Amino acid sequence: MxxxxxxxxxxxxxxxxxxxxxxxxxxxxxxxxxxxxxxxxxxxxxxxxxxxxxxxxxxxxxxxxxxxxxxxxxxxxxxxxxxxxxxxxxxxxxxxxxxxxxxxxxxxxxxxxxxxxxxxxxxxxxxxxxxxxxxxxxxxxxxxxxxxxxxxxxxxxxxxxxxxxxxxxxxxxxxxxxxxxxxxxxxxxxxxxxxxxxxxxxxxxxxxxxxxxxxxxxxxxxxxxxxxxxxxxxxxxxxxxxxxxxxxxxxxxxxxxxxxxxxxxxxxxxxxxxxxxxxxxxxxxxxxxxxxxxxxxxxxxxxxxxxxxxxxxxxxxxxxxxxxxxxxxxxxxxxxxxxxxxxxxxxxxxxxxxxxxxxxxxxxxxxxxxxxxxxxxxxxxxxxxxxxxxxxxxxxxxADQRNGLVIVGAGPAARAIAKSLNPIYPVWLIDNNLDRTQQAEAEGLNVVHGDALSYEQLQKTSIANTRWFLALTSNTEINILAAQIARQTFDVPEILVLSTRSEEGTLRRMLSDIRAECVENDLANLTAWDQHSDQNETIHYDEIEVDTPLSMNSFLQQFREKMALFLPLTVTRGDRVLPFLATETLEAGDQVTILRSGDATEQIMA
CATH class of the missing domain: 1.20.1530.20 (Na+/H+ antiporter like fold)
Known part of the structure; x- marks a missing residue:
């Protein structure tokens, strides 16, 4: 032969x-x-x-x-x-x-x-x-x-x-x-x-x-x-x-x-x-x-x-x-x-x-x-x-048959988002920082102390039934790798990754491959909010009505120019309440709930 x-x-x-x-x-x-x-x-x-x-x-x-x-x-x-x-x-x-x-x-x-x-x-x-x-x-x-x-x-x-x-x-x-x-x-x-x-x-x-x-x-x-x-x-x-x-x-x-x-x-x-x-x-x-x-x-x-x-x-x-x-x-x-x-x-x-x-x-x-x-x-x-x-x-x-939210990170910004949605959806946080997870537990939130890159730890968050996955740590690589697992292993329908970099390259191509949305930290201000949260300043909740359709990033850019520090929480659309960061496009009539710091009350219109 x-x-x-x-x-x-x-x-x-x-x-x-x-x-x-x-x-x-x-x-x-x-x-x-x-x-x-x-x-x-x-x-x-x-x-x-x-x-x-x-x-x-x-x-x-x-x-x-x-x-x-x-x-x-x-x-x-x-x-x-x-x-x-x-x-x-x-x-x-x-x-x-x-x-x-x-x-x-x-x-x-x-x-x-x-x-x-x-x-x-x-x-x-x-x-x-x-x-x-x-x-x-x-x-x-x-x-x-x-x-x-x-x-x-x-x-x-x-x-x-x-x-x-x-x-x-x-x-x-x-x-x-x-x-x-x-x-x-x-x-x-x-x-x-x-x-x-x-x-x-x-x-x-x-x-x-x-x-x-x-x-x-x-x-x-x-x-x-x-x-x-x-x-x-x-x-x-x-x-x-x-x-x-x-x-x-x-x-x-x-x-x-x-x-x-x-x-x-x-x-x-x-x-x-x-x-x-x-x-x-x-x-x-x-x-x-x-x-x-x-x-x-x-x-x-x-x-x-x-x-x-x-x-x-x-x-x-x-x-x-x-x-x-x-x-x-x-x-x-x-x-x-x-x-x-x-x-x-x-x-x-x-x-x-x-x-x-x-x-x-x-x-x-x-x-x-x-x-x-x-x-x-x-x-x-x-x-x-x-x-x-x-x-x-x-x-x-x-996505129409799944509900709930998993957030990677349990810092102040992540906890604030979780608290705003917890009465409406099952919300889980996962973080390997013991102090943060203990604080989340003290605030009555569902939290897993563990590695977000671990399949077994993610399973504890009921991720198999989750509609939204938000990776909000200050480490872009960790966010993207966790998002990959969420998409490829658990097929989470809607994924958003916080990016602390502006570079275009391998990491961004990885995001594209898993069809995940990206929000720039410079616009969302999440890490700034985490750093600011310990200063015990007065926190205001504001409801903002959107007049014309615009993208999430455009909305963030507009308000970034009007105020130094704010945290977007939710979008109310009719009888539905959605995580703001998972809402790619805002529609006319949407009500956006934000947190902002400071004693002064400002007139804010979108």
Whole structure:
């Protein structure tokens, strides 16, 4: 088995170029990689060659990619997926599964196995595809996005289990009841053993290895690979496929093996880079080698029928089942349209079925092009659907369902803001300064004495249910790093960072990456207020009505010119009271509450 370095170089180069091109168009890189295999490989130009070495690398790549997918999924969220997400997943899987099976078997005379694999492919939905499109359309914080993500996790997991069951039956070559029972017992044992190892044995083993000084990033990476290979081999022994073992390894590694969260994140990115950046593209390019372009001549009616039925089945099936959520049929249609994209899991299942001789190159080609065509509809359908819901006032964002405020820092300014909002919202302060936290407790405020960069300490503030996150310490770096955790780990909808610098550079780019707002300390005067608070001067509360719309920073600039020291607290808008610093734009009629020092009463108008 000789490795052609030139062929490997050309495969990776073509995968990178084609993947980058389609990504710029808003589609997943795997479609570019597939097209590279189709155009440059045996189906068309024949510039790239298949080889046994590439096949081995591709198989390793798909195992690592399934490991990464498992590591990215929070099993707690998967197992407790919202009722709405579960309904969307079941309707969006069963309906296209059944309809496309019937189309293949009854109308086109295909085999039952071909019908089953087409059905599985039609029921799958691409998590990566939707994530990118939702981000581009600014929909990640909406209810439809959350339902779609939960639905994708359930649907893809269900498809892997159904696929594994079919593979077991194929290996048996018979449907005798006794043998099916044996397979069922083996599958149950497999899941039982993997769950036990993942949640009970490996955490203990890791703790012991850490105590004897063997724990390190390099060792942990090796440990991950060993667990993955063990689970993959166990799946093969149980008559399932190795990809299911790798997927479960990722799930239980994330949940069961104890490791510092930052290191776990680094290792997840390492697995991602090695799999998606190197080995998995080999799999998808070589998968393109097996596509038969004659499908557009010999099986065009089948391709058109499968694509149309898969699309309508996904949308209408999701809508019908989603009615039981109580969120309305219109939202169900939009979610079904968004879940119509297929991707990596479908191609992996189809390639394995082709290699095993279960489906023909014709059916494999139909599945590849069906995935490309249906995914192409997602950005258009989602844009139309989101605009439709928005126009009817039915586009629900997560910020509308979350409440409360977390403030990093417990100085005088932070405590004053907390006290002004505490009667209305749950408000928490977090600070590692013991004197400040004790003062906050004495004032009746909720406070955590701890590091705002600690995931565990932030959890104590009920941040998972928080709408606003204000990082108000005098250290800009700490503020930005805490904001990163709030966005990336807890997905807090609205984040504001106090900046004590005017520089533009890495820190500001970090703010942009996490979509956080920034307020200059020179305008907000928070640190000046903290320094001034010990002088025991008279403090006045003033209510200021805004006459014309203006930005928060413009308001601060105006009042900075009128008075030396003031602290903005809240904005009253109709029957809502909002934190001032989390209000990007002030509207005409808003009432702004401020604190100011000094004995003189000034006439203040905005």
């Amino acid at each position: 000789e490795l052609s370095l030139l062929n490997l170089l050309l495969v990776l180069l073509s995968a990178w170029v084609a993947g980058s091109m389609v990504t710029r168009l808003g589609y997943p890189a795997i479609f570019g990689e597939l097209l590279a295999g189709i155009i440059l490989g045996p189906p068309l130009l024949g510039l790239l060659d298949a080889s046994e070495t590439l096949t081995v690398l591709a198989e390793v790549g798909v195992l690592l990619m399934m490991l990464y997918i498992g590591m990215e999924i929070d099993p707690k969220e998967l197992f407790k997926a919202s009722w709405s997400g579960f309904l969307a997943a079941i309707g969006g899987f069963i309906t296209p599964f059944v309809l496309t099976y019937l189309v293949v078997v009854t109308i086109f005379g295909g085999t039952s196995m071909a019908g089953l694999f087409v059905g599985i492919a039609a029921g799958v939905t691409s998590l990566a595809t939707k994530s990118r499109i939702l981000a581009d359309l600014n929909l990640l914080d909406t209810r439809i996005a959350h339902v779609m993500m939960a639905g994708a996790l359930v649907a893809d997991s269900l498809s892997l289990i159904v696929f594994a069951g079919i593979i077991s039956v194929v290996d048996l070559g018979t449907l005798e009841v006794s043998q099916l029972i044996t397979v069922g017992v083996e599958v149950v044992i497999f899941f039982g053993v993997t769950i036990f190892l993942g949640l009970r044995v490996f955490p203990i083993a890791w703790e012991w290895l850490a105590k004897v000084g063997l724990a390190s990033r390099t060792f942990y990476a090796t440990f991950l690979l060993l667990i993955t290979l063990l689970f993959a081999e166990m799946a093969e022994i149980a008559g399932l496929h190795a990809i299911l073992g790798a997927f479960l390894a990722g799930l239980f590694i994330r949940e069961g093996v104890g490791v510092e969260r930052r290191l776990a994140g680094e290792l997840t990115e390492l697995v991602r880079d090695v799999s998606i950046g190197f080995l998995a593209p080999i799999f998808f390019v070589t998968a393109g080698f097996h596509v038969d372009l004659n499908v557009f001549v010999t099986s065009l009616p089948l391709l058109i029928a499968v694509t149309i039925v898969a699309t309508l089945g996904k949308i209408l099936g999701t809508m019908v089942f989603y009615l039981f959520s109580g969120n309305g049929w219109r939202e169900g249609i939009v979610i079904g349209a968004g879940m119509n994209g297929r991707g990596a899991v479908e191609i992996i299942i189809a390639e394995i079925a082709l290699s095993a001789g279960i489906i023909s190159p014709e059916i494999f080609s139909v599945l590849v092009f069906m995935a490309i065509f249906t995914t192409a509809t997602v950005p258009v359908f989602l844009k139309w659907g989101a605009d439709w819901l928005q126009s009817r006032g039915e586009l629900t964002r997560s």
